[in-house]
Amino acid sequence: MFIEVDGVExxxxxxxxxxxxxxxxxxxxxxxxxxxxVARGEMVGYIGPxxxxxxxxxxxxxxxxxxxxxxxxxxxxxxxxxxxxxAHRIGVVFGQRTTLWWDLPLIDSYRLMHRMYRIPDGRYRxxxxxxxxxxxxxxxxxxxxxxxxLGQRMRGDIAAxxxxxxxxxxxxxxxxxxxxxxxxxxxxxxxxxNHDRGTTVLLTTHDLQDIEQLCSRVMVIDHGRMVYxxxxxxxxxxxGSERILVVDLERELPPIxxxxxxxxVRTEGPRQWLAFPAGEPAAGLVxxxxxxxxxxxxxxxxxxIEAVIARMYADKASA
Amino acid sequence: xxxxxxxxxxxxxxxxxxxxxxxxxxMWIRSTTAYRxxxxxxxVGNLLITVLDFVGILLMFSxxxxxxxxxxxxxxxxxxxxxTAFGLxxxxxGSMDALGARIRDGSFDTLLVRPVPVLAQVGxxxxxxxxxxxxxxxxxxxxxxxxxxxxxxxxxxxxxVPVAVVSGAVIFGAVFVGGAAFQxxxxxxxxxxxxxxYGGSTLLQYPPTVFGTELVRGVTYMLPLxxxxxxPAAYVLGRPYPLGLPEWAAFAPPLVAAGFxxxxxxxxxxxxxxxxSTGS
Numbered sequence: 001m002f003i004e005v006d007g008v009e010x011x012x013x014x015x016x017x018x019x020x021x022x023x024x025x026x027x028x029x030x031x032x033x034x035x036x037x038v039a040r041g042e043m044v045g046y047i048g049p050x051x052x053x054x055x056x057x058x059x060x061x062x063x064x065x066x067x068x069x070x071x072x073x074x075x076x077x078x079x080x081x082x083x084x085x086x087a088h089r090i091g092v093v094f095g096q097r098t099t100l101w102w103d104l105p106l107i108d109s110y111r112l113m114h115r116m117y118r119i120p121d122g123r124y125r126x127x128x129x130x131x132x133x134x135x136x137x138x139x140x141x142x143x144x145x146x147x148x149x150l151g152q153r154m155r156g157d158i159a160a161x162x163x164x165x166x167x168x169x170x171x172x173x174x175x176x177x178x179x180x181x182x183x184x185x186x187x188x189x190x191x192x193x194n195h196d197r198g199t200t201v202l203l204t205t206h207d208l209q210d211i212e213q214l215c216s217r218v219m220v221i222d223h224g225r226m227v228y229x230x231x232x233x234x235x236x237x238x239x240g241s242e243r244i245l246v247v248d249l250e251r252e253l254p255p256i257x258x259x260x261x262x263x264x265v266r267t268e269g270p271r272q273w274l275a276f277p278a279g280e281p282a283a284g285l286v287x288x289x290x291x292x293x294x295x296x297x298x299x300x301x302x303x304x305i306e307a308v309i310a311r312m313y314a315d316k317a318s319a
Numbered sequence: 320x321x322x323x324x325x326x327x328x329x330x331x332x333x334x335x336x337x338x339x340x341x342x343x344x345x346m347w348i349r350s351t352t353a354y355r356x357x358x359x360x361x362x363v364g365n366l367l368i369t370v371l372d373f374v375g376i377l378l379m380f381s382x383x384x385x386x387x388x389x390x391x392x393x394x395x396x397x398x399x400x401x402x403t404a405f406g407l408x409x410x411x412x413g414s415m416d417a418l419g420a421r422i423r424d425g426s427f428d429t430l431l432v433r434p435v436p437v438l439a440q441v442g443x444x445x446x447x448x449x450x451x452x453x454x455x456x457x458x459x460x461x462x463x464x465x466x467x468x469x470x471x472x473x474x475x476x477x478x479x480v481p482v483a484v485v486s487g488a489v490i491f492g493a494v495f496v497g498g499a500a501f502q503x504x505x506x507x508x509x510x511x512x513x514x515x516x517y518g519g520s521t522l523l524q525y526p527p528t529v530f531g532t533e534l535v536r537g538v539t540y541m542l543p544l545x546x547x548x549x550x551p552a553a554y555v556l557g558r559p560y561p562l563g564l565p566e567w568a569a570f571a572p573p574l575v576a577a578g579f580x581x582x583x584x585x586x587x588x589x590x591x592x593x594x595x596s597t598g599s
Binding site: 012013059062063064065066068080083084085087088090092094097099101102103104108112115116117144 | 339342343346349350351353354424425426428429431432433434435436592595596597
């Protein structure tokens with residue numbers, strides 16, 4: 001396995017002032033015994049609410065932070081012990097912090113990477129040309145970074161992280177704040193990168209479309225614990241998510257009453273919205289309504305993944 | 320086993336660090352010179368401020384003939400030594416006091432995923448050529464002092480001047496590094512660091528005889544700033560040493576500097592280790 005995480009935890013000690021010269025020490029488990037593996041060439045989405053432990057996990061995988069316990073390997077390397085050796089093999093993009101040089105033309109940042117990572121000239125040329133073409137950076141290389149738009153800068157940052165041929169790319173919120181077109185470009189590029197070069201990609205995001213469009217696998221973390229790890233489709237079941245049946249009747253009627261788990265969640269004139277478990281087929285419900293009510297039209301809405309995760313958190317919290 | 324490997328890699332690591340420093344400092348020079356007028360203005364401004372600094376001492380001597388028993392050229396020698404040494408350290412590592420800010424805004428993490436030593440990256444951070452102003456002014460004052468001061472020059476005295484400047488720069492550099500390591504633990508401690516660096520260099524502009532024994536003792540044994548200029552200057556001028564230090568103490572600066580640099584390196588490592596286990 002390319003990335004191996006086995007029972008890894010990270011405990012922070014938080015000191016809080018409770019009075020004059022009085023401090024209270026409290027231990028916070030940012031990551032609480034997480035285990036997973038990622039195979040070479042996988043593309044995995046890593047999601048969870050703020051403060052769930054996503055960034056802490058990424059920081060341990062990149063060697064920025066030392067785990068408090070457990071075992072961690074990336075490409076056979078223990079990240080915190082051999083941080084600089086690992087650096088040659090990984091690429092990191094922090095969505096909200098650019099690593100590009102603000103006042104200098106974009107190309108200057110790439111030249112620095114070239115020399116800092118000691119990338120052979122041929123490889124550098126080749127990788128740069130490829131990134132410039134696919135990320136549409138051609139006209140931007142001589143523009144100072146401060147004049148780039150957010151989307152252009154993000155594309156520039158992604159290119160900077162890939163010039164040294166990393167085997168794995170970590171992206172922390174790569175599409176945050178981008179417009180629809182920029183998001184599409186970034187996603188398209190990541191898909192090709194993963195497909196053509198077999199680069200392993202691990203991305204954290206708040207935009208669930210990133211996951212839907214890119215990742216076959218998703219890991220959900222909450223309160224430092226892994227609450228789901230599997231295909232995107234399975235997340236709906238795990239989250240107990242519901243599909244919505246939108247029904248148009250001939251006239252305004254009181255809420256439809258049918259047996260089972262289906263229930264009306266909203267009415268608006270002759271239109272009613274019924275929620276039913278995502279795992280169940282709609283056919284039975286539809287025929288029952290058609291038999292008992294003056295049905296005109298209907299449609300089924302797939303569950304919104306954001307709601308699914310929200311429900312998952314809600315369940316966890318109430319449990 | 321691992322420890323042996325790390326030790327053997329030490330010289331290579333130093334070379335790697337210096338190379339990274341050069342690369343990053345070069346980027347900062349190009350960044351600041353990108354705005355030419357602004358760069359020119361800060362250079363001039365910086366030179367003016369440092370010149371005014373010495374004018375303060377000149378004004379003092381327009382009222383008195385000696386300061387703590389030291390004449391103007393003698394005080395100028397003290398001033399020139401410390402200003403040049405501090406200027407060198409300030410040019411090379413002066414931006415390290417911004418480390419706390421980098422930790423607070425999270426950009427410190429981006430340095431930790433690079434394949435080059437973090438100390439080199441932090442040291443070269445915001446490298447600014449405008450700081451040449453202080454070195455220029457310090458060197459001018461030092462040259463004037465050396466030409467006017469009444470000393471019967473010997474080979475040892477001549478040699479001691481550049482040795483003291485370089486050792487002094489290393490001592491101040493070690494204070495910058497140690498202070499930066501302290502900021503990892505206490506991120507808003509930039510002013511504490513400045514008290515030792517800028518404060519220390521201002522203190523050393525005056526003869527030790529104007530200060531109380533306790534302060535001189537602290538600046539000699541606790542934080543060995545006395546070796547930057549007080550002790551070497553006392554030797555050159557044939558004056559009594561502060562605290563009755565032995566004769567050879569004047570030649571101790573390189574040793575003090577080396578010891579202090581090693582200590583600062585260890586403190587830095589400890590700070591970095593603390594960051595990586597706490598995330599601050």
